[in-house]
Amino acid sequence: MNPGFRRFLILLAVFVAAFLAVFVVRKMQDGSSLMDIITGRDSASDNGNFTLLEKPALNLKDVQVMAAINAESAALVKAVVPSVVSIDTAGVRHERFRDIWGRTWVQPRAVQGQGSGVIVTKEGHVLTNHHVIQGNPRIRLTMHDGSVHSAKVIGSDPAVDIAVLKIDGKGTFVPLKIGDSSKVEVGNIVFAVGSPFGLGETVTDGKISAKKRTFSDSRVDLLQTSAAINPGNSGGPLVNILGEIVGINSRIYSTDKKNPGFQGISFAIPSNAALKTMKDILARGRPIRGFLGMAFEDLDPYTRQEFGYKGQDGIRIVGLVPGSPAMKAGLKEDDIIISYQGTDIDNMRRLIDLIQQSEVDSKVTMEIWREGAKHSITATVGEADNFNQRILRNEEEKATQRLDTQTVLTTIGLVVRNPNKDEISKGVRGVVIDRILPDSKLRGKLLTGDAIRAVNGRPVQNDVDFNARLAASASVQNTELEIHRGQQSFRILLSPVTAK
Template structure:
């Protein structure tokens, strides 16, 4: 018993020595804090911070890339051009040598039976089209249809099996700052993936009214026609253009929104051409002297400068001076917002247009109509379809009315504005589509005879050479 007691005393004594040594040698003294109440107090946000970190570390691109690469193809376009005739060609009566040229780009498979969407400039003037899949299999392709205005074309291959494809997403839901992938097959090296964010939406380039998605994902020549997808792998755009003085990527690239591309493809398949619904208003360019002088460049929305007679906007009650603020659920801040959304609609579709008029907000339902005016090729005249009132005044049932003339013709003293074109080189003109086709046949080196009615109702023949 005494032995057990002795061991217990020794153990307790050893523990006290150990604890005292730790306190003396290792534990720091307590620190006391004092507060000076005269110091300023700063409040910071208590917004919780993501434990996963910020930026690209929180995004996984692998699934989107895996779902996309096999649906993106390489497109090769063979064209034939004539070389300039040499002295021997003139001597022997040859028409000149034909030189084959090869252009390349990318495309996106949009159906398992081989329909592929690409850019119009990728397949333009092609005499032969070839498509190479991501597995290096090659096929001859057929051109189904094209729309130069949106730079979208539809081609098709006949494969022996169902192909991987991408479904169109809703580009209206795309947000600025959202991560996206640009996938292309530029050098027939199988699909290549680059990442970036959406830099802007509804971006207009130059004088074009086309609306683009702007991104900083790297896109180079040969990527045209490739896919722009979000992190879910949804197709939200068709890569189309870059802005560069060198021809190479320098930070910005542009894609046709998927809603526009989808509508163009559906129109080509159903109608054989693109059906364009028109609102029927005109708006000043915000950077023009007139817009700046009148403060129109500071308006958030689209200022209605004019309303086309018998258009959907006219029938719905839009007037000059209205400011379009919204269409359906799409906010309108600039003209490209308006044209981009209208490009997804067809004649006969109804849209809800919110306008600001004299400080009040009005909701006007507008039924879109077919295009009633255009600028014809080659000569550049502005023409429009005849209204019922025009037909009564001129006592005609067919023709197109000239509404604008290039400066070169005004200098010659020709009073063409207000006249009605009846025939071009003997071909009767019924509407603006006939005018577009017949003016498109004109060459700058031939003679063109236009039969028209002047503002006095007199029939005239004007010869252009």
């Protein structure tokens, strides 16, 4: 054989072998097996053939309980969502700031808000949170069917964080029944309905995780739940398995203050507190507070030793308003109140809340400790506003004996200022304590830099508003201040300022 032709055949054999090797490798990369290549079967042609299962993994009879729960949950949601509305608000907020020359300016800024609400009457009354509509006069409601209505604010209570709206115009409104939150038990299943982030109707479920959660800026103890809520859910209903409202969703717990989000803990205002507030607003145009007319303080070890009191609960009465329901009932200074309507009293905040939530003219029973023995006292609850107005009228008749504003403020010893631009950007509201006078009894209790947000539960607007209301209140009655210090909030009670 010609040597040249032999070399040609060898090169051709090498080329063919290389080509076949590359072909086999590529086929195997595409998922073909060596046998598929040898037999000439193309596995890619099988990709168009598939067989789906026609039966589920379990039969319906195997999961009858879960199927029933599934169907009942869907039925509950279908019955509830037509009563839930999405709330959009718009208004103008006036912000104070100082320029580089130290001058103070007020600049209006358009603000918008978003929340939820629930229809509770056939006439179109809607319950929501006070903070959803606060400072925003233009309110628009989007209903379940997509229709849009305007609404007006009938009244609100910042201390309970409840507002009552009325849908403008006539229509067929589908209300939800307000349930009895006192019957709610830890572990009960609940559903939260609202419009988180403005997404529209959203339903989450969870359980009642705890009851009687106390917050410094709330007059009522809240329900804690595991139902997921987020910004926009505020004001929506928390319902039980019967579709009854047992709470109004109001807040979440979040470690991220700048961008709060659900972390497994949410809170709702009990329906009983929301219903009482609504009835008061519809009947009187404002919230009604119960009143007994006492000043008191928490017990400390020294007081317990001084009076020989060894009980765990209780608060001490340190003053009584003349002619008040408490005085008429026979309560005295240095009495230790142990329980109120069967509820143990472990701090004065709890007693203040219980008294203010009590129905006016209702009779309440208190267990007290006096001079080594327990006694039962029954008192008739009065109305705080009526009693305060009567005190003011009496004081006006005695104007010559009344302390002037400057004397009251000097005696209390607080000098306040409006928050600066930097403090406002950090969320500081109300007024800031600039100085505490040397003779003030509040030294050690309050600090410079503390923010005072409310006087007797009403938000403070500015330093002039604060001084006027503090002087008017402290000259005739006990006065409560809401204090914010960093991330902490608490309240202190000032005794009336009297002439020396």
